[in-house]
Amino acid sequence: MSGTIHSVSERFDFTGDELAPAYRAAVDAIEAGDLVVMPTDTVYGIAADAFKADAVQRLMDAKGRGRDMPPPVLISVVESLDALATDVPDAGRKLCEEFWPGPLTVICHAQSSLMWDLGETQGTVALRVPDHENTRELLSRTGPLAVSAANTSGKPAALDVYEAEEQLGESVAVYLDGDRVSGGQPSTIVDITGETPRVLRVGALSLDQLRAVAPDLTSDDDPAPDPTDAPEPKPTEDAEPTPTDAAEPKPADAAEPKPADAAEPKPADAEPKPAEDAEPTHEVKPTEEPAEASNKGENNKPDPDVRPAD
Template identity: 35%
Template sequence: MKTRLLKGTSGDIDIAASIIKEGGLVAFPTETVYGLGADALNAEAVEKIYIAKGRPNDNPTIVTIAEQQDIYELCPHVTEDMKKLMDAFWPGPMTMIVPAADIIPPVTTANLPTAGMRMPDSDLTRELIRRSRPLAGPSANLSGKPSPTTAQHVMDDMDGRIDAVLDGGPCRVGIESTIIDMSSDEPMILRPGMITRAQFEEVLGKRVLLDKTLNVKPDPAQGDFKPKAPGQKYKHYAPNAPMILFQGEHEKVMAAIEEEKKKHEQAGEKVCVIAFSENQSELAAHEIYARLREADKEDVDIILATALPEQGEGFSVMNRMLKSAGFNIKEV
């Protein structure tokens, strides 16, 4: 299979829509990362996503829609709280876990009674959905690798594995959407993103819980755990080289990284340093995956990176960095 690189012309959107309607795979842009789309209501098409990515089949996809009204066909009961969040944050980087309608096949939800719903802030992708179908859309990378934030990143991983990539330019945000579970009476964030807990609480006027496993080293005994959302169970965002996160005061961290860098270079190793200051959480979100992918291209032996304060957006970026580093942290 040769993967086609499509642009945002009306004709190319029609080509992408035809591929989706015929059961094929098209990678699509969003404001967060590129997604890998198949017709969410076509079980055979969704199965191809798992094969292309090498994705475990108990890791649910996210259903990507074009309009708020689309959710009413896909969720049997849309609550007032769900409507508040939709009005506040869609289109945008929020995924809601909601009860799944019977028309959504089990492969799309990983056999769960719930499904993640997402309405991205990408006119190009929403037009693709209008011309085709709701999309099952996990990130368009090989399973476990850093997510793609450009069409070229997708091609690096998926060329020859999928039918087409719809190029919408670089992603604006850079890390995946916040996932909030709205399938019970107590809203809970299952994956942090650029929409924060405080923002949700302001809109809902109630407490929002945080999944207690967030930013905590996973328990190896969780083998039977069935994730409700992507990113909860399996290895994610990992570069090829081992990665160490240095945590502490910024000046001490930079000195420790420089010392560690010299040690590895003296041993003949190629070192990549990824450094963000304490107030650069947004920049880190935008650039972290691209920098990890560049490290892979340069075939480095080790990656040394600065940790960020785990507050607000920094908490979300650190969620990705901790998983990228396999929770390998040095306190300085």
């Protein structure tokens, strides 16, 4: 089914106090099953009556989008949540109460009694209350609207009415010009179909903002644990750092002579030896003492298998 082509699309000023013509034209278009482009607090959106399946299909056709990507539904007040959704968990309800109106989209279990066809939703619906006073007033007059970003699939979302008109053309009956939107970022999407909210897309609301209200919230963007970040095992207090290091220190009272190139002077009574001669002189204490000290150090060496990781 192709989108309805209008010989003349109408554009109305959606700012200031003289909004009656804009509201009237938009409501008439929605009731006729046509499409309306309007500003929100994030980007411009293309809207259709959520309860008219043919109008929702026109919206998807205008964007070049399939039924596998159903549009969210915008509502005017948080109190409409329970009219459209069921089994809303406490954490999800707290998020809605805190961030609506605002850039939060929640995916909920849809009320089974609702007579609508938004596409392949698997029994869910994505809901949001936009933080745009004039748009919320329009929603209070039209009822829930299926709304997606005002762009054709694969192109940037429109930030003003002219960008939307350039992309969507005469497939839209009414364009509401609310000046350029200041947000620009899409809404953050949170799945609240389970007991623990799960972020599917981070947008204008950050994870920190969401977790301040719902601490158990999870995110598909959370990094996986890195096994290399695990703390390295520490040697016991009485163990030397490595077997090699354990064998090098000598007791302070050991009199074993230094190698020939050592800078430390030899005792005055020590008889010099050639560099290749490693044996102590007869004045040096018996070798059993330093050997015993060395053995003590070796008994305290850690097992090579439990060395700290590099």
